[in-house]
Amino acid sequence: MAVFNLNINGKQQQVDVDPSTPMLWVLRDHLNLxxxxxxxxxxxxxxxxxxxxxxxxxxxxxxxxxxxDKKITTIEGLSENGDHPxxxxxxxxxxxxxxxxxxxxxxxxxxxxxxxxxPSDEDIETAMHGNLCxxxxxxxxxxxxxxxxxx
Amino acid sequence: xxxxxxxxxxxxxxxxxxxAGGGMLLGFSWLASSCSTNTPKELSMPDExxxxxxxxxxxxxxxxxxxxxxxxxxxxxxxxxxxIVAEELDVDWKNVIVEQAPLNTDIFxxxxxxxxxxxxxxxxxxxxxxxxxxxxxRQAAAQKWNVPIEEVSTGAGVLVHRxxxxxxxxxxxxxxxxxxxxxxxxxxxxxxxxxxxxxxxKNVDGFKIVTGQPLFGLDYKKEGMLIAMVAHPPAFGxxxxxxxxxxxxxxxxxxxxxxxxxxxxxxxxxWSDTTSFNELVAVVGNxxxxxxxxxxxxxxxxxxxxxxNRMNVPSGLESTADHIKKxxxxxxxxxxxxxxxxxxxxxxxxxxxxxxxxxTAPFQAHNTMEPMNFFADVKEDxxxxxxxxxxxxxxxxxxxxxxxxxxxxxxxxxxRMGGGFGRRLYGHFMVEAAVISQxxxxxxxxxxxxEDDMTYGVYRPAYHAxxxxxxxxxxxxxxxxxxxxxxxxxxxxANRFPAGAVDNYLAESWSIDTNISTGAFRAPGSNFNAVAExxxxxxxxxxxxxxxxxxxLDLLKSAQENPVGERNDYDAARxxxxxxxxxxxxxxxxxxxDKNRGVAAYFCHNSYVANVVDIEMKDGxxxxxxxxxxxxxxxxxxxxxxxxxxxxxIVDGIGxxxxxxxxxxxxxxxxxxxxxxRLIRHAESPKEIEVHFVKNEIDPTGLGEPPYPPVMGAxxxxxxxxxxxxxxxxxxxxxxxxx
Numbered sequence: 001m002a003v004f005n006l007n008i009n010g011k012q013q014q015v016d017v018d019p020s021t022p023m024l025w026v027l028r029d030h031l032n033l034x035x036x037x038x039x040x041x042x043x044x045x046x047x048x049x050x051x052x053x054x055x056x057x058x059x060x061x062x063x064x065x066x067x068x069d070k071k072i073t074t075i076e077g078l079s080e081n082g083d084h085p086x087x088x089x090x091x092x093x094x095x096x097x098x099x100x101x102x103x104x105x106x107x108x109x110x111x112x113x114x115x116x117x118x119p120s121d122e123d124i125e126t127a128m129h130g131n132l133c134x135x136x137x138x139x140x141x142x143x144x145x146x147x148x149x150x151x
Numbered sequence: 152x153x154x155x156x157x158x159x160x161x162x163x164x165x166x167x168x169x170x171a172g173g174g175m176l177l178g179f180s181w182l183a184s185s186c187s188t189n190t191p192k193e194l195s196m197p198d199e200x201x202x203x204x205x206x207x208x209x210x211x212x213x214x215x216x217x218x219x220x221x222x223x224x225x226x227x228x229x230x231x232x233x234x235i236v237a238e239e240l241d242v243d244w245k246n247v248i249v250e251q252a253p254l255n256t257d258i259f260x261x262x263x264x265x266x267x268x269x270x271x272x273x274x275x276x277x278x279x280x281x282x283x284x285x286x287x288x289r290q291a292a293a294q295k296w297n298v299p300i301e302e303v304s305t306g307a308g309v310l311v312h313r314x315x316x317x318x319x320x321x322x323x324x325x326x327x328x329x330x331x332x333x334x335x336x337x338x339x340x341x342x343x344x345x346x347x348x349x350x351x352x353k354n355v356d357g358f359k360i361v362t363g364q365p366l367f368g369l370d371y372k373k374e375g376m377l378i379a380m381v382a383h384p385p386a387f388g389x390x391x392x393x394x395x396x397x398x399x400x401x402x403x404x405x406x407x408x409x410x411x412x413x414x415x416x417x418x419x420x421x422w423s424d425t426t427s428f429n430e431l432v433a434v435v436g437n438x439x440x441x442x443x444x445x446x447x448x449x450x451x452x453x454x455x456x457x458x459x460n461r462m463n464v465p466s467g468l469e470s471t472a473d474h475i476k477k478x479x480x481x482x483x484x485x486x487x488x489x490x491x492x493x494x495x496x497x498x499x500x501x502x503x504x505x506x507x508x509x510x511t512a513p514f515q516a517h518n519t520m521e522p523m524n525f526f527a528d529v530k531e532d533x534x535x536x537x538x539x540x541x542x543x544x545x546x547x548x549x550x551x552x553x554x555x556x557x558x559x560x561x562x563x564x565x566x567r568m569g570g571g572f573g574r575r576l577y578g579h580f581m582v583e584a585a586v587i588s589q590x591x592x593x594x595x596x597x598x599x600x601x602e603d604d605m606t607y608g609v610y611r612p613a614y615h616a617x618x619x620x621x622x623x624x625x626x627x628x629x630x631x632x633x634x635x636x637x638x639x640x641x642x643x644x645a646n647r648f649p650a651g652a653v654d655n656y657l658a659e660s661w662s663i664d665t666n667i668s669t670g671a672f673r674a675p676g677s678n679f680n681a682v683a684e685x686x687x688x689x690x691x692x693x694x695x696x697x698x699x700x701x702x703x704l705d706l707l708k709s710a711q712e713n714p715v716g717e718r719n720d721y722d723a724a725r726x727x728x729x730x731x732x733x734x735x736x737x738x739x740x741x742x743x744x745d746k747n748r749g750v751a752a753y754f755c756h757n758s759y760v761a762n763v764v765d766i767e768m769k770d771g772x773x774x775x776x777x778x779x780x781x782x783x784x785x786x787x788x789x790x791x792x793x794x795x796x797x798x799x800x801i802v803d804g805i806g807x808x809x810x811x812x813x814x815x816x817x818x819x820x821x822x823x824x825x826x827x828x829r830l831i832r833h834a835e836s837p838k839e840i841e842v843h844f845v846k847n848e849i850d851p852t853g854l855g856e857p858p859y860p861p862v863m864g865a866x867x868x869x870x871x872x873x874x875x876x877x878x879x880x881x882x883x884x885x886x887x888x889x890x
Contacts, residue, residue: 035363
């Protein structure tokens with residue numbers, strides 16, 4: 001076990017965990033931030049996507065000892081009042097069906113818009129390739145990202 | 152005005168202290184959702200709730216809580232079922248809070264997510280719940296004003312005395328209304344007067360979903376809760392031989408390692424109890440990562456089963472190559488006859504042309520994005536369970552038998568599910584969680600890894616179909632023969648189209664036993680029948696030199712005017728209706744599209760869906776440019792959500808037909824995570840989906856499943872146009888596009 005000081009959603013948080021613990025489980029089990037979802041554990045589904053200094057990463061393979069002082073953003077910290085343009089667009093397009101993958105989709109899209117504020121359809125498809133949606137809401141996700149990118 | 156007797160449903164109105172008071176393990180904030188997506192914080196909670204009946208309660212300030220009785224798996228019933236209650240209650244939707252009901256068979260019937268039946272079967276009860284409450288509120292207002300009830304009308308949560316124009320909010324008479332007797336009969340609204348049903352309302356959990364609030368079983372937490380995982384045999388047809396827990400127990404955070412027996416030997420399995428692995432090794436510890444890590448340190452020996460009453464047959468360790476061989480052999484032999492019309496043998500003997508093809512589809516894993524999991528807190532005299540389950544009522548009975556507790560001592564809470572697709576009809580994981588909690592005497596959350604989830608599935612069976620059609624010299628379809636089977640069950644629906652449209656018809660069925668656990672998968676049977684039958688009809692139409700839509704419409708006309716046989720289970724006019732609509736909306740006849748087009752239509756779960764798929768080839772790969780859908784599911788309760796469901800079904804159907812399959816080697820699934828099991832991804836989904844509904848006033852039928860199967864047939868037919876090759880074997884990518 002080792003103590004890590006993490007910057008999560010603008011707050012300093014301290015955890016005492018095994019250094020090999022993925023951020024996914026640090027967030028979910030130790031910090032009670034369960035918006036970041038467990039889907040596959042091997043970076044193949046994107047449900048666990050968080051931002052690390054504004055870049056979308058898979059928290060299931062991001063080990064706590066690799067984070068250092070980088071700023072972590074989770075779905076809970078994407079906006080203060082749940083009104084990030086992506087969150088608003090997601091509600092406008094009523095995207096979710098089961099809803100389980102959507103936090104990861106939104107976080108991955110947030111990373112995309114930081115890097116590329118006005119993505120083309122192809123940019124969106126490429127950037128979102130790693131995020132599975134088992135309910136098949138891909139067309140709405142794309143529409144919501146386009147709405148958010150034009151707001 | 153429609154007057155209905157409430158008597159038949161009096162059981163629904165038994166007053167329940169469970170709902171009014173305690174019992175809500177998860178607490179109000181966890182299970183309740185605001186219907187107002189934009190201003191969730193503006194709603195102020197009332198000081199007091201008055202329970203009018205088991206479906207709803209009204210606060211003194213007019214806020215209404217409506218219970219959503221059925222499990223939510225993404226089919227959006229948590230929004231659409233309360234909409235139906237709110238409609239008849241005649242209340243403003245923005246003043247409604249929706250709460251997930253717990254399992255309570257005293258109040259609710261059929262609390263099950265399956266068969267696309269939630270709305271269809273609850274439609275009368277939901278309307279009656281709202282209408283009865285409205286009647287009691289009117290009665291309370293009439294008594295307060297001392298006027299006849301006939302003079303009291305309602306509108307958006309307000310009671311009005313017509314003659315004096317006096318007004319009073321529902322909340323102000325809720326207390327009085329709650330004390331009134333349940334009326335003997337109530338008025339239901341006319342369909343034309345609906346103001347909530349038929350209008351698009353946002354997902355009541357939308358805000359919580361996009362802000363990452365706890366909703367799902369895997370998010371569940373309780374003070375002192377431990378985490379458990381289980382190790383199951385690596386192959387179907389194997390069982391536990393021995394294990395050494397020393398290394399795993401020595402890992403940090405680990406509390407215990409032991410064997411879990413899911414079902415007792417003398418227990419008779421219910422349909423929702425399917426299991427292939429009755430003995431598992433459980434690892435229990437403090438946190439998920441610690442348990443995952445410790446599980447890797449388990450030293451377990453497994454052995455092939457010789458004989459066990461928990462296995463289907465001693466058929467050994469099965470491989471996909473054997474399955475294909477066995478299915479090919481079975482498909483070549485006469486099956487058991489399920490339906491015969493006319494004299495099919497003579498028709499084929501006299502045929503000028505015979506078309507014959509074989510279709511296959513592999514096992515498939517459900518792969519809900521939220522892996523199997525469940526919370527259990529089992530004490531000596533009571534048990535609390537919370538998590539994602541499609542069949543809470545059935546599983547409560549299983550739990551009662553396994554734990555030796557009476558039903559009323561088992562409290563089952565339903566969390567929002569990260570997908571179902573049929574997988575969560577089978578709740579062995581719920582029993583495993585309960586048995587583990589009982590053993591460690593602590594609240595436990597059982598968590599499956601993705602690998603656990605994919606390799607201990609209750610899979611879609613593998614299927615095989617032989618289709619034959621006899622055409623006469625004038626290209627009339629004079630004989631039709633289908634022989635279908637599967638491992639372990641046949642998907643045949645012998646009384647579906649084109650049965651009823653052909654004079655000489657023969658349907659046969661066969662099945663092959665297996666040790667692999669299988670079960671319902673979105674649109675069971677239909678998810679294969681539609682692609683096989685609709686591809687085949689396309690080929691028959693081509694052989695007959697007919698337009699594929701007109702060919703089907705001619706058959707349907709014949710089935711409508713001169714039905715053959717009496718057991719045809721579809722309405723030919725409604726079937727034709729969706730085909731006609733999709734023909735018109737897609738501009739099929741004008742030939743305006745330069746795309747490679749395919750069409751299909753199918754009926755299942757009481758609804759009719761037709762699709763046209765447009766494909767363009769780019770760099771040797773098919774790009775799905777557009778999919779048109781026409782659906783007849785009766786009254787559409789929540790239109791935009793229904794469109795979403797249909798869009799998702801189309802993406803899902805294309806994905807599974809193109810990419811998904813599970814293969815076995817010596818009983819072991821060869822895919823165990825999403826790096827090897829292919830699911831459709833963003834860029835592969837259609838660029839555009841256009842959804843239409845046939846408008847009518849028929850009571851609503853299914854929607855979670857019916858839009859899933861037909862698109863696969865339309866896809867296969869469009870691929871044929873695009874590539875010149877027919878696609879008989881799923882997944883289609885194996886055919887040409889893989890390299």
